[in-house]
Amino acid sequence: MSAEETNSAAAPRRAGGIDLGTWKGVWVNVELERGRVHPVSWELLGEGRKLADHLGVPLSGVVLGPDDAATGEACAEAFRHGADTVYVVRHPVLEHYRTDPYAKVFTELVERHKPEILLLGATTLGRDLAGAIATTLSTGLTADCTELRIDDETRSLAATRPTFGGTLLCTIHTLEYRPQMATVRPRVMAMPKRDEGHSGTIVTESVTLAEEDVVTKILSYIPDANADNAQLAYADVVVAGGRGLGKAENFRLVRELAAVLGGEYGGSRPVAQAGWVSGDRQIGQTGKTIRPKLYIAAGISGAIQHRVGVEGADVIIAINNDPKAPIFDFATYGVVGDALQILPALTEALRARLGHSAAAE
Amino acid sequence: MHIVVCVKQVPDSSQIRVHPVTNTIMRQGVPAVVNPYDLVSLEEALRLKDRLGARVTVLSMGPKMAAESLKKCVALGADAAVLITDRVFAGSDTLATSYALSAAIRRIGQDEPVDMVFCGKQTIDGDTAQVGPGIARRLGLQQLTYVSRIETVDPAAREIVVHRRAEGGVQVLQTKLPCLVTMLEGANTLRFASMDDMFRAARYDVVEWDHKAAGITEVDRCGLKGSPTVVKKVFAPQPRAIKAEMLDATGKSASETVDALLSTLFAKHPNLEAEIRQ
Ligand SMILES: Cc1cc2nc3c(=O)[nH]c(=O)nc-3n(C[C@H](O)[C@H](O)[C@H](O)COP(=O)(O)OP(=O)(O)OC[C@H]3O[C@@H](n4cnc5c(N)ncnc54)[C@H](O)[C@@H]3O)c2cc1C
Ligand SMILES: Nc1ncnc2c1ncn2[C@@H]1O[C@H](COP(=O)(O)O)[C@@H](O)[C@H]1O
Numbered sequence: 182m183s184a185e186e187t188n189s190a191a192a193p194r195r196a197g198g199i200d201l202g203t204w205k206g207v208w209v210n211v212e213l214e215r216g217r218v219h220p221v222s223w224e225l226l227g228e229g230r231k232l233a234d235h236l237g238v239p240l241s242g243v244v245l246g247p248d249d250a251a252t253g254e255a256c257a258e259a260f261r262h263g264a265d266t267v268y269v270v271r272h273p274v275l276e277h278y279r280t281d282p283y284a285k286v287f288t289e290l291v292e293r294h295k296p297e298i299l300l301l302g303a304t305t306l307g308r309d310l311a312g313a314i315a316t317t318l319s320t321g322l323t324a325d326c327t328e329l330r331i332d333d334e335t336r337s338l339a340a341t342r343p344t345f346g347g348t349l350l351c352t353i354h355t356l357e358y359r360p361q362m363a364t365v366r367p368r369v370m371a372m373p374k375r376d377e378g379h380s381g382t383i384v385t386e387s388v389t390l391a392e393e394d395v396v397t398k399i400l401s402y403i404p405d406a407n408a409d410n411a412q413l414a415y416a417d418v419v420v421a422g423g424r425g426l427g428k429a430e431n432f433r434l435v436r437e438l439a440a441v442l443g444g445e446y447g448g449s450r451p452v453a454q455a456g457w458v459s460g461d462r463q464i465g466q467t468g469k470t471i472r473p474k475l476y477i478a479a480g481i482s483g484a485i486q487h488r489v490g491v492e493g494a495d496v497i498i499a500i501n502n503d504p505k506a507p508i509f510d511f512a513t514y515g516v517v518g519d520a521l522q523i524l525p526a527l528t529e530a531l532r533a534r535l536g537h538s539a540a541a542e
Numbered sequence: 543m544h545i546v547v548c549v550k551q552v553p554d555s556s557q558i559r560v561h562p563v564t565n566t567i568m569r570q571g572v573p574a575v576v577n578p579y580d581l582v583s584l585e586e587a588l589r590l591k592d593r594l595g596a597r598v599t600v601l602s603m604g605p606k607m608a609a610e611s612l613k614k615c616v617a618l619g620a621d622a623a624v625l626i627t628d629r630v631f632a633g634s635d636t637l638a639t640s641y642a643l644s645a646a647i648r649r650i651g652q653d654e655p656v657d658m659v660f661c662g663k664q665t666i667d668g669d670t671a672q673v674g675p676g677i678a679r680r681l682g683l684q685q686l687t688y689v690s691r692i693e694t695v696d697p698a699a700r701e702i703v704v705h706r707r708a709e710g711g712v713q714v715l716q717t718k719l720p721c722l723v724t725m726l727e728g729a730n731t732l733r734f735a736s737m738d739d740m741f742r743a744a745r746y747d748v749v750e751w752d753h754k755a756a757g758i759t760e761v762d763r764c765g766l767k768g769s770p771t772v773v774k775k776v777f778a779p780q781p782r783a784i785k786a787e788m789l790d791a792t793g794k795s796a797s798e799t800v801d802a803l804l805s806t807l808f809a810k811h812p813n814l815e816a817e818i819r820q
């Protein structure tokens with residue numbers, strides 16, 4: 182794409198110029214990469230379903246990928262997670278994510294079908310793509326939203342996100358431009374119930390793409406050695422430690438408890454920065470958002486930036502020696518005591534309980 | 543080689559406090575810093591300068607006081623610094639910001655063509671990661687975000703190979719210059735300013751452009767007017783009313799406390815035990 186073309190495409194499209202009424206429907210990017218759909222796509226379909234129902238419009242998934250079985254499976258799964266329609270583009274050029282061809286195809290689909298809302302996951306792929314297409318379409322994009330609602334008065338998307346380092350929230354609208362775009366981080370929204378029987382309409386879209394026109398080439402792909410860092414966000418049980426553990430060696434107590442529970446472990450930002458745990462195990466606003474069934478936080482004060490990353494947990498157990506620690510304001514159970522004593526006792530008791538009856542089964 | 547690095551001056555967010563009564567942000571006394579992610583990109587550009595003899599220009603949009611942040615970049619080794627500062631830029635969202643910065647990069651390129659543009663991964667105040675891709679689109683640059691390593695740059699062949707972070711792995715990408723790169727945190731360690739550069743920075747006059755000097759003719763695409771997004775309200779998070787059910791361990795042994803905790807936990811959440819076992 183030449184700079185000239187880019188600029189003409191980016192001319193402002195104010196309400197005076199565009200008829201907002203011709204933009205209809207909620208779209209979700211179904212993020213397919215290397216044969217696997219990122220689960221944030223289903224979380225967004227769940228959220229998109231609510232927005233679409235409120236507006237009385239259809240919910241659609243967009244699947245871009247090569248012409249293979251995984252692409253077909255992604256479409257089928259999109260229906261099972263609530264989509265009424267799936268727009269699919271199958272093309273060998275789309276085998277690996279690259280900004281230019283993906284942005285080109287996505288922009289064309291949006292201009293053809295004019296959805297009023299477009300949601301993408303705030304992943305490395307989603308953020309890269311969203312920033313590119315919002316610019317070409319010259320419309321508003323709100324990053325890392327924590328709440329999406331429809332403002333009935335204006336029929337516009339009210340997108341709420343943290344601001345000023347998470348101390349405040351702000352609600353952002355895109356009133357005079359379409360589509361209204363937003364990204365949401367994995368695990369911020371709940372996973373919708375999967376409905377095996379739900380299906381819908383597949384619309385196969387054709388686009389002109391040629392590998393010769395794509396300047397960026399994939400030389401190779403290096404999968405992460407410890408792919409388990411991706412598991413943290415989706416784990417059912419998470420144990421985390423904070424500065425209250427005192428020193429790096431004590432972090433062993435957190436890992437041991439996580440192991441007995443068959444869960445994952447993580448840490449607050451200061452301990453991730455101090456290297457007690459790797460950076461990709463940081464939990465909170467600038468780390469991972471988690472939604473486990475059980476979250477155990479030891480020696481963590483419960484600052485707002487930590488809190489927003491863990492509030493989706495079903496049950497939160499907080500261990501802190503300060504009865505006034507803010508974490509007790511949102512935990513389900515609070516233990517006032519020394520984490521260095523409580524953690525090993527908990528590991529021991531659970532090992533006895535789970536180990537014993539597991540053997541009896 | 544000519545490299546432009548976009549840097550933003552931001553309030554040190556760790557020091558921002560909210561007024562307990564009025565719920566407004568207390569900015570007074572909060573120090574302004576160079577957005578930390580932008581320094582990762584600046585360092586990478588300076589390494590290319592050391593290796594290939596590139597010229598590095600730093601660019602910022604902001605109030606006049608942002609010149610201080612640019613001088614800091616000069617002290618670290620940047621060759622030139624441009625600040626675009628104008629009332630018409632006030633209230634810019636990411637779309638309007640990338641519009642103004644692209645215009646300035648085009649203008650900078652008139653004197654010496656630009657081969658690479660660096661942006662930070664994201665800002666700590668805006669936190670959107672959108673401005674980089676926005677600039678790449680507008681200038682027709684190849685877009686390389688979340689780069690963890692620049693493997694090779696060949697100015698003669700106009701080719702670059704980078705490692706780009708994807709979910710669950712790393713893409714090794716080869717592309718052509720001109721391109722836009724955003725660096726991942728931890729990709730390098732920032733150097734210390736040398737004595738020579740510190741003296742040079744102290745004497746250096748940051749180039750200041752208003753919108754006209756930056757080559758912007760369509761003022762409507764800048765600032766509040768050029769921003770599709772509207773901030774409707776800013777508010778403090780609602781504290782949840784429920785308080786944790788408390789178990790006090792003082793005076794009890796750790797195992798007594800833990801037994802009490804587990805019997806309450808598994809009695810009130812009967813499915814939890816089965817779920818943990820899965
Ligand atoms: C822009 C921005 C983004 C941020 N993002 C994140 C983020 O993503 N994640 C995050 O976690 N933080 C984040 N923070 C930092 C956050 O504000 C807090 O500083 C941080 O969460 C505090 O970590 P902590 O609870 O481990 O440490 P502290 O706040 O120091 O708390 C330690 C706690 O341990 C308790 N304690 C001490 N000794 C013991 C003991 N023996 N047994 C039991 N308890 C003990 C203390 O009572 C205290 O409550 C962010 C901040 C900013 C400004
Ligand atoms: N006002 C600005 N001046 C210069 N560079 C900016 C400005 N705003 C954003 N950037 C660049 O764009 C990157 C991403 O910003 P953001 O989209 O706000 O997260 C930053 O790390 C900077 O490199």
